[in-house]
Amino acid sequence: xxxxxxxxxxxxxxxxxxxxxxxxxxxxxxxxxxxxxxxxxxxxxxxxxxxxxxxxxxxxxxxxxxxxxxxxxxxxxxxxxxxxxxxxxxxxxxxxxxxxxxxxxxxxxxxxxxxxxxxxxxxxxxxxxxxxxxxxxxxxxxxxxxxxxxxxxxxxxxxxxxxxxxxxxxxxxxxxxxxxxxxxxxxxxxxxxxxxxxxxxxxxxxxxxxxxxxxxxxxxxxxxxxxxxxxxxxxxxxxxxxxxxxxxxxxxxxxxxxxxxxxxxxxxxxxxxxxxxxxxxxxxxxxxxxxxxxxxxxxxxxxxxxxx
Amino acid sequence: xxxxxxxxxxxxxxxxxxxxxxxxxxxxxxxxxxxxxxxxxxxxxxxxxxxxxxxxxxxxxxxxxxxxxxxxxxxxxxxxxxxxxxxxxxxxxxxxxxxxxxxxxxxxxxxxxxxxxxxxxxxxxxxxxxxxxxxxxxxxxxxxxxxxxxxxxxxxxxxxxxxxxxxxxxxxxxxxxxxxxxxxxxxxxxxxxxxxxxxxxxxxxxxxxxxxxxxxxxxxxxxxxxxxxxxxxxxxxxxxxxxxxxxxxxxxxxxxxxxxxxxxxxxxxxxxxxxxxxxxxxxxxxxxxxxxx
Numbered sequence: 001x002x003x004x005x006x007x008x009x010x011x012x013x014x015x016x017x018x019x020x021x022x023x024x025x026x027x028x029x030x031x032x033x034x035x036x037x038x039x040x041x042x043x044x045x046x047x048x049x050x051x052x053x054x055x056x057x058x059x060x061x062x063x064x065x066x067x068x069x070x071x072x073x074x075x076x077x078x079x080x081x082x083x084x085x086x087x088x089x090x091x092x093x094x095x096x097x098x099x100x101x102x103x104x105x106x107x108x109x110x111x112x113x114x115x116x117x118x119x120x121x122x123x124x125x126x127x128x129x130x131x132x133x134x135x136x137x138x139x140x141x142x143x144x145x146x147x148x149x150x151x152x153x154x155x156x157x158x159x160x161x162x163x164x165x166x167x168x169x170x171x172x173x174x175x176x177x178x179x180x181x182x183x184x185x186x187x188x189x190x191x192x193x194x195x196x197x198x199x200x201x202x203x204x205x206x207x208x209x210x211x212x213x214x215x216x217x218x219x220x221x222x223x224x225x226x227x228x229x230x231x232x233x234x235x236x237x238x239x240x241x242x243x244x245x246x247x248x249x250x251x252x253x254x255x256x257x258x259x260x261x262x263x264x265x266x267x268x269x270x271x272x273x274x275x276x277x278x279x280x281x282x283x284x285x286x287x288x289x290x291x292x293x294x295x296x297x298x299x300x301x302x303x304x305x306x307x308x
Numbered sequence: 309x310x311x312x313x314x315x316x317x318x319x320x321x322x323x324x325x326x327x328x329x330x331x332x333x334x335x336x337x338x339x340x341x342x343x344x345x346x347x348x349x350x351x352x353x354x355x356x357x358x359x360x361x362x363x364x365x366x367x368x369x370x371x372x373x374x375x376x377x378x379x380x381x382x383x384x385x386x387x388x389x390x391x392x393x394x395x396x397x398x399x400x401x402x403x404x405x406x407x408x409x410x411x412x413x414x415x416x417x418x419x420x421x422x423x424x425x426x427x428x429x430x431x432x433x434x435x436x437x438x439x440x441x442x443x444x445x446x447x448x449x450x451x452x453x454x455x456x457x458x459x460x461x462x463x464x465x466x467x468x469x470x471x472x473x474x475x476x477x478x479x480x481x482x483x484x485x486x487x488x489x490x491x492x493x494x495x496x497x498x499x500x501x502x503x504x505x506x507x508x509x510x511x512x513x514x515x516x517x518x519x520x521x522x523x524x525x526x527x528x529x530x531x532x533x534x535x536x537x538x539x540x541x542x543x544x545x546x547x548x549x550x551x552x553x554x555x556x557x558x559x560x561x562x563x564x565x566x567x568x569x570x571x572x573x574x575x576x577x578x579x580x581x582x583x584x585x586x587x588x589x590x591x592x593x594x595x596x597x598x599x600x601x
Contacts, residue, residue, distance in 0.1 A: 121365035
């Protein structure tokens with residue numbers, strides 16, 4: 001029989017189904033499943049023209065446009081050193097805008113296609129842990145988001161931006177806040193996908209969230225003066241602005257370290273979120289939204305029938 | 309639900325639909341170990357929904373589904389499900405799609421290569437993105453991924469759609485071998501040729517599974533077929549429900565209950581029709597249950 005011969009070719013044994021499955025069950029672990037979803041999402045995302053255009057091209061273009069057309073001259077901010085820091089903070093804010101584009105819009109678009117094209121009918125039939133699906137997609141989203149973020153920072157560097165760490169802990173804060181912010185983006189993407197399901201609506205809603213949060217927080221917290229006085233506290237609370245302002249403090253130099261400096265670059269008031277309580281606030285956002293997304297993935301897509 | 313030792317799949321009074329409308333409304337189905345069960349029915353009858361419910365890919369609105377005596381979700385490691393156009397990621401290469409699914413099922417093996425060889429799949433194409441594949445190539449890759457899993461229940465959604473006849477026969481051979489090894493194979497099809505493979509045929513229509521039995525028993529329950537060539541305008545008067553089907557060999561219809569075969573032949577022959585009455589084929593079985601019964 002063909003099948004018998006195929007089995008023997010592949011396994012070299014006449015082992016029963018039960019023995020084969022027992023052996024393989026241990027190896028088909030959560031880690032393998034997570035890595036499988038991460039590789040799949042990473043490849044599909046990087047091979048999408050939308051990723052190249054919107055995830056990498058658009059944030060870079062926006063940085064260049066901002067630098068050329070909108071940033072003040074060195075005299076207006078108190079010297080060339082301050083301008084270098086302003087450019088750095090602009091790069092950080094637009095780098096995080098790119099990270100959110102990837103983790104929210106592009107991630108939701110990919111998940112929405114899986115849901116809309118009924119691929120979860122197959123995935124639900126597999127012994128897959130929903131948490132492995134979520135974790136794998138998150139790791140892929142984080143990788144692409146980090147690449148987009150670093151690209152804008154490098155572009156800023158060649159444009160004259162200068163970065164400086166406040167302390168060795170700043171490395172942890174910058175990397176950690178990028179990871180947490182990416183988790184927030186991916187979690188929002190999952191929640192929107194589960195609630196809406198329709199692929200076109202998903203792209204529309206996530207784009208709206210991306211742009212509205214950017215503009216309503218004064219360009220990710222760079223220009224709180226654009227908000228009414230009573231709403232300015234939002235730049236140290238909303239996760240996009242909070243992450244950006246945390247990173248501006250830990251990744252750029254001088255102006256923000258004094259009230260006068262921060263004011264001269266438009267970053268204050270309110271004061272930059274430099275205390276540990278603000279890191280905890282970002283962590284709380286990420287954990288709350290991450291937990292909600294994990295539950296939504298489990299109940300809405302796996303135990304439910306998202307997209308049907 | 310009582311389950312016999314050979315039972316692989318038991319479906320009772322299954323109801324499933326979307327937006328308040330039931331596509332499946334009170335469906336029963338049985339599939340045994342060591343047998344090939346073919347769900348035969350027209351497009352849109354709910355075959356894919358039925359298979360998806362058995363696989364655990366969809367959840368029934370009502371009714372019972374058991375796989376080896378357990379719920380589908382509890383039996384996921386014991387089944388492998390091939391879903392037409394619902395598996396592959398277009399931006400990934402064939403090899404990457406295979407690798408993805410291989411990491412998700414504890415029973416996955418490397419037999420996908422051998423299945424692809426059997427199906428005459430161009431190995432170089434494995435490194436091309438699936439969005440460049442033809443429909444037949446996608447189907448072969450879906451089959452290879454599904455059949456590479458060691459699981460005692462194989463569920464396949466229209467596995468022979470878009471395949472040439474040589475590939476269809478190879479698929480039949482692979483599935484027959486799988487059944488001979490003791491696995492239960494359940495597949496959906498709207499092609500009567502797939503019934504050649506079946507130990508059991510379940511005819512699925514918009515009214516549910518309207519008949520299930522071995523192919524010979526099912527065919528014997530279908531009325532004789534009036535086949536006609538020539539001026540067939542009067543054929544409708546002599547066949548069941550006046551329903552006439554077109555085919556390569558002229559027109560045909562089903563002899564009504566109680567009709568006199570000779571009288572029907574004589575009446576049509578008098579009009580100059582070349583007429584004969586034969587036993588039903590599998591195509592006739594399909595037409596009878598879907599359009600007449």
